[in-house]
Amino acid sequence: MALDKNGIARRIAQELREGWYVNLGIGIPTLVANFVPEGFALEFQSENGILGMGPFPFEGEEDADLINAGKQTITSLPGASFFDSATSFGMIRARKVQLTVLGAMEVSDRGDIANWKIPGRMVKGMGGAMDLVASADNIIVAMQHSNREGESKLLSACTLPLTGVGCVKKVVTDLAVLEIDPQRGFILLERAPGVSIDEIIAKTGGRLIVEGDVPEMVL
Amino acid sequence: MALDKNGIARRIAQELREGWYVNLGIGIPTLVANFVPEGFALEFQSENGILGMGPFPFEGEEDADLINAGKQTITSLPGASFFDSATSFGMIRARKVQLTVLGAMEVSDRGDIANWKIPGRMVKGMGGAMDLVASADNIIVAMQHSNREGESKLLSACTLPLTGVGCVKKVVTDLAVLEIDPQRGFILLERAPGVSIDEIIAKTGGRLIVEGDVPEMVL
């Protein structure tokens, strides 16, 4: 059965490693924070200027001066720091953030990503996404395998304007975990519980490599 | 009579304006701070990271963590701030400092300055001088009119390696105050008390413009 959003987030949380600074994008990526094991040595960075971001505040304790990049009220944990936007993107460009999790509209089998603009529709802007994808060594995309029209979002080439080129390392969808090898394409690592390889093949545009037994995710 | 070092500093202090941030180099320039009228609204910047620099500390109150660019112990005044070297040179390059006073080995009649290197001798480095002269809108050089060999330090072209090109606006020496017009040369504005125009002409290399009555300095 295909994963729901929390399932995707839960699977991505398995990719986290102690000692990492992690930037979570808006949407499904934000949910990843809910699945960090207690006491795990990890810090969340939000590009509007905080390291050591904590959970949402208790009701009545919201602080208008303390938000994340999705403009949600947040808290800070012991050891947190605040800084300006230039310093924030400085640490992003200097590759001090070990993992970035982003949503996407399309991902290509070479690791290109499109997630900011649909021609003909109102364009809201790229925010920090272009800086993040141009700089991160480790980018995981969290998204649905197909769009609302049932078309694959994993393609041989993005049709929408790009956010970044050859930068996505891994994609976690409602159906599968895929690694991107720019030479070979999407390499199927894991299937969602009960999802068949055939279904994934049918729903994946772009080159898909299926090698040996592809295990089910263990959530 | 030619001015002593304090006389040069005193004359330069007359150039100060309220509302200015001022950077004083090592040597005679440092003495300028002693001649600021009380209550004058002006702040001294030192490029190692302080705005609002105060006088030397009282004996026994020296703080090893509080020095100026000449590595002398200093104090800070109310309204002071400390910052890192990148921010410090940021404000210098962005022309937030209204006046820089520097010593020099040679100045040319086009406003070039040489003050960091004598070929064949031990070279200590340019420190912040190249950043300062490349960025300041208003640079006053404080120096002796002649070197120890009696040769003019005001030349048609510098013979020593340059610190900056076409940047000096004014020179105050033991003999004279001169403005630099890159088209015309050194324009004699004032004579030190009792110093004759002839002496200044004799001791100045480079183009010297003497127009009308050249008044004596009023100190």
Next chain:
Amino acid sequence: MIRKVVANADLALDGLADGMTLMVGGFGLCGIPENLIAALRLRGSRNLTCIANNAGVDGFGLGLLLESRQIRKMISSYVGENDEFERQMLSGELEVELIPQGTLAERCRAAGAGIPAFFTPAGVGTEVAEGKEVRLFHGKPYLMELAFDADFALVKAWKGDEAGNLIFKGTARNFNPMMAMAGRITVAEVEELVPAGMLDPNAIHVPGIFVHRIFQGAHYQKRIEQRTVRPKNTPL
């Protein structure tokens, strides 16, 4: 000490003229100069170019200046959540230039640091790269980006002193420090204005040299865009 205090927001905007380019601090509605935006609306200056990460919301923040048609062009990284903005943009009344957020921040910082241009990887291979110089360093492509040039910077800080020194709180810092450094005339409104000597000189975020005018703002609304909470007694 050089005193930077002005009496109010209106006097702080002296010299701000039609057609000028302004930087306006804030991220979403967090850390925006509420008093200066209100004063600018009363002042009625028109054909403004605004460099600001976002464009406010309907009826608040820069949304107020969009309503009154004072903004000709926005230079931002993200401009959602604003119907009037969308209407003006789609109708062509408003010009919009979208640039990556880190590039926006660094172009402000460059202006305040006297760096005319720098290289960044953001936007390589995308339409952001169109018309820009691409250069390889260590085999990787980067775009050359230019420092901004702003007539006025309007920023908001938590605390400030008479000498113009500024301290920010939490994530309300965001773009405010670099914009403060970048403005040809920088105006700061603060929640609390104190005499010189009351702020720890080690704790200053923006040295007063960058701030030309400062005043204590009033009636801060500090609206929250996305109020997200967890019920009390929830385990962390």
Next chain:
Amino acid sequence: MIRKVVANADLALDGLADGMTLMVGGFGLCGIPENLIAALRLRGSRNLTCIANNAGVDGFGLGLLLESRQIRKMISSYVGENDEFERQMLSGELEVELIPQGTLAERCRAAGAGIPAFFTPAGVGTEVAEGKEVRLFHGKPYLMELAFDADFALVKAWKGDEAGNLIFKGTARNFNPMMAMAGRITVAEVEELVPAGMLDPNAIHVPGIFVHRIFQGAHYQKRIEQRTVRPKNTPL
């Protein structure tokens, strides 16, 4: 929280090898990492390239590593006040690259901000410009300068916490923050190390993400190079 604490200076230098490039914080003897320099001397690593504004004095600061012949090359802005330095430089044992102080600072900052190159006016028309690209912006010439690349950055702060956050005091800040941001491995020694949560998150000068190892130093000498005082009872 990611804990960065190591037991001592020696462990903090783990992995530092012969031939590496180091950044070393401080301006003159103000804000230098005394414990790390001492540990590095004991460690005996050789053929080092040091990026540091100055080269210490005879018998203190980087002078200690010059004495023991551990430094092959200095990249600095000003290197006076050191006889052993002068001897090694004139004899050709020591390579010296002198660069403008603001360029030194900005090349560190660029490294820590992921900016591979930038333009500065410092040095245009001088021998510093030799071999460098000159480009006009708004009709004025600038030099292109590159970010530094350092294997280790050794810095010294006043206070730090377990998460690696740093706070500096007075003008001992100088080059330390940018070097902390620039090191591939950044080691910080602090006068006072406190648990996470004890430092005001608004007052942090270097966020812990930039610091890989931190420890509390001991026996600080904090020598003064130019003790200048005025007698008591002197009017200001």
